[in-house]
Amino acid sequence: MKATEARLKAALDRPPADIRLYLLFGPDEAGAMALADRLPRALGPDAERIDLDGATLRGDPARLADEAAALSLFGTARHVRVTGAGEESLAAVSALLEAERAGNPVVVIAPTLKATSKLAKLALDAPNALTLACYVPGVEQLEGVVGEIAREQGLRLAPGVARRLAGAGGGDRAVIAREIEKLALYLDADPTRTVTAEDAALDAIGADLGEVEASDVIDALVAGKPAALGEALRRMEEANVSPVPWLRALARRLASLAEMRGEVAGGADIGGVMKRHRVFFKEEAATGAALRRWSPAALAGALAIVRAAERSVMSGASAGNVLPAQAMIELASRRAGG
Template identity: 60%
Template sequence: MKANARDIRAAMERPSPDLRLFLLHGPDGSAAAELATRLAQAMGPEAERIDLDGATLKGDPARLADEAASMSLFGGARHIRVSPAGEESLEAFAALLAADHAGNPVVALAPTVKSTAKIVKLAIDSPRAMAFACYEPTAADLERLAATMARDAGLRPQPGVTQRLAAGCGGDRAVLASEIDKLALFLDAAPDRPHDLDEAALDAIGADLGEAEMGAVIDAVIGGRSAALGLELTRLGEAGTSPIPWLRQLARRLMTLAEMKADIDAGATQDSVFKRHRIFFREEAATAQALRRWNAAMLAAALQRVRHAERAVMASGNAGPVLADHALAELTRGVERRG
């Protein structure tokens, strides 16, 4: 069945034995990761988690149904995460939904899968599955989400707080959830002992990665300035800032440059392209330089690398921000070498 945001959150927080598969597809990987975390929390801290990926399921389609029907080694709760998933998982998902028994829920993260994919149609058509499309939220969506998540954690946001939380997370729901959990712990808040959340608490411990900070990292990458990038990454690393917000902002910048480059290559004038994309006059010189330096193939490859870095950072058991730093350093050096 097709789920909306409220349905999928409720289903993740209170998993039903009637639902075997939660398919989270679409480009907002942070939303999928945050929802998958909700399922893990609902299963309990002692629950066993089995991690699979699409390549594994392609080679052994029956394994998913087997894992879903198996008991935990210690007899406790068990759940399965498939990440990343794609069309190669179709046979495995079909076998899971058709199996006689499956006691362990499966959540599949499919960031590159579109709504027209066969695995999405399979999940929508089955009463034993839920499909939810994860798209990047607007600023208003993030503010509403921040308010809801804060209330769920026992926090009462005061005026201006949800706007700062939404701006500080850079569009990343996992970062937003982490900040709210940190604030609830700091204020000793919980649903049964609510506490006011004011700007003083945000000033004390809240992450506040603004547009200027993210912009400095992005400008260093686009401009091929390795030394500047190193300084910015060191500063953000010392502040304990998640790389997800600026990776997402960089991806948006690359997509915009790719669209502009395609328009110019098709015969449009630079002035008309700048006007169409509403380039601020103070950014015109830097944008024009970027369009001369980057070609369509470079932009496509860079976007793919950035998306891969984002997925790697969100995956379990990895080196965290080090992966993003390494990917962006390599990318920036490549641009720098081109001059």
Template identity: 55%
Template sequence: MKAKAHEVRARLQKPPEDIRLYLLHGPDEAAANELADLLGRALGPETERVEFDGATLKTRPGVLADEAASMSLFGERRYIRVTAVGEESLEAFTLLLNADRAGNPVVAIAPTARNTAKIVKLAQGAPNAMAAPLYLPEGADAAKLAAGIARDHGIRLAPDAADTLARGCGSDRAIITREIEKLALYLDAAPDRPKEADAAMLAEISAVIDEGEFGGAIDALVAGDAAKLGEEMRTLIGAGTSPVPLLRQMGKRLIALADMRVQIEGGASADQVLARVFWKEKESTARALRRWDSAHLVRGLERVREAERAVMASGNAGPVVAEQAVVVLARAVARLR
């Protein structure tokens, strides 16, 4: 069935027995991960989590239905989380929804899937599934999100600070939250002792920068120019910029390209798709669409997300990990020419 974000949130907080699949699709991957976490909390701390990705389901489509119907060794509840999902998972989802039984719910995150995707149509039309589109907030909505997160941490953000933070974090709530946490620590702020903050104060402690400054690195990645990308990465990281917002912006660009590739592969002409692209970016976008197909875009997004998770893990040299991962990806892109 088709659902809105607040509707699927309510179900994930109190999961009913009749829903086998929660499909969270669209570019707001941070919101999807937040919603997916609700299922584990609702089922309890003893619940076992089984993880797959779209690539696994493509080669082993029956494993999802098998795991959904299985029991853990000691009889605890379990649920299944699937990441980096695309059209390759259609058979696996079909088998899951048509299986005789499936007691373990599945939550799947599909950042590149549009409303017209086959997996989305499948979930929307099934009584035992829910599909919810998740879009990144923009403009005033993004600033409102940042202000709300800040308020929860005892900070009253000035309008310019909220807008700067939202743009610098790519409207990603996970990054916004981390930056707000740093700001709260810096100000010694809490809900019971609120403090005010403006853009100047944010700049003193924040590692985020305006997304426009990421443009060179992102363009180099999409073009497969490993040498230029290496230079851009070293410049940004040398300036003290966190690699996480950069990786998120790279992910957003790949998602946007994947969206356009799906339209082209669905029958739209390149001119029709490019008509909505800013004129200065049309030529480079056209080249990218000729170079990348949907499968490579999905894999590229997976690699960027893997790099992000590695950077965020403790005990590693985050900037070095990020630079190595994206430069390797750029070299792979160069071979697509």
């Protein structure tokens, strides 16, 4: 079934017994992750989470339904999260929705999936699934998201603070949420005691990532300029910026290029493709060069590397910014020859 964001939040906060699957698809992976994080909070601190990905489900389509029906080893609540899903997960999701029983809720995050895909249509038609398309919010929408997260932490934002927080997180909800949590802790705020947050408090906790431009990293990688990329990454490191926002912004850029490159490979004119996708006129030259430089396979491979780097950072399994930065420099070096 198709869900509004409000309905989906309500269901994740109080999971109904008749919903087996929550499918969150579309380019706003950060927003989908933030929504997915509501489920474990609802299930309690002792809840067990089983993490799967699209590649695992492609190789073992029965795994998802099995995990959804399995009992927790510790007798606690249990849920399943699937990341990086796509059409390869169709058989697994179909088995889940058709299974005789499935007591553990499943959240599937599919950032590259479109509403016209077979997987999205399957979930939209299923009465035991809730489906939401997640799109990157505009500036005004993002400020509304910031305000909502702040209210949940017991914060009332002074004028201009929401915009600054939105910029500080690079548009990434997960990073923004962490900054707001730090702000609430600094001001000793909680949902039962509202405190006004002003610019001085942001200065005190150092929430000033907005000055750092991820676009330099993205432009250098897409153009295949490892030296420029290394310099941009060095500035990011000196500013102690989390790699998550620029990795997600880079993923969105590569996904957009992949969509356009697919049309070019199908015989469309590059100029016409850029016009249909409303490429900003100042970015037309760089975008056109990228569409000539990158093949569809190379873009797909790069996107997989970027998403893997992000998952590594989020899982805490990497040495901070070092491994993602090294992966990006190697990727740019590969493209330097055209």
